[in-house]
Amino acid sequence: QVHLVQSGPKVKKSGASVMVSCKASGYTFIDYYFNWVRQAPGQGLEWMGWINPNTGVTEIAQKFQGRVTLTRDTSISTVYMELSRLKSDDTALYYCARMCTSSWCPIPYGMDVWGQGTTVTVS
């Protein structure tokens, strides 16, 4: 069964950095991109970026360029999202979600499996 399991809640001070992990299981790790999507309290979903775990290539939304770094460790099927220079309005629930982009994909470009979310609180 396919699962994405994220790290636990984080509390950080303004100006600090936070790293959230997302561990995949139940499928071939390098076959799917990973998106990071956040949701501020009472707000909608906001896309932050994606990483291709096969190549390490990333694409970051303009709003987060210079502050977000996406990395992966293929040996443990885990991707990481690091957000730096934290501000109070970075307080949100952060999700990872896989997305298939290959021609054989059963669900091309849809985010078909999501992590449980990680709460990041910036005080």
Place this chain on the structure above:
Amino acid sequence: SYALTQPPSVSVAPGQTARITCGGNNIGSKSVHWYQQKAGQAPVLIVFADSDRPSGVPERFSGSNSGNTATLTVSEVEVGDEADYYCHVWESYSNQVVLGGGTKLTVL
């Protein structure tokens, strides 16, 4: 950059049909996906590639896409369908994910 527009809210009575729209420039040329997010839960994909459903999603959920508007239709709405719904496209020009602002479906 490409933008998707959804109505903030839609209300229907149980048993009726709800239609949630997602507007975008020539969105009919793109593949649209829809997610359902119930309170306190992660989003769940309910429609992909305009009108296909992942296994386990009831047939009451259907999608269409033409021109500048994609539509998620929920037939025979149940109280349990109350949730936020988001549309999503892949913007191939920029290789980016674009998400709509979300629509809150209220079942009266």
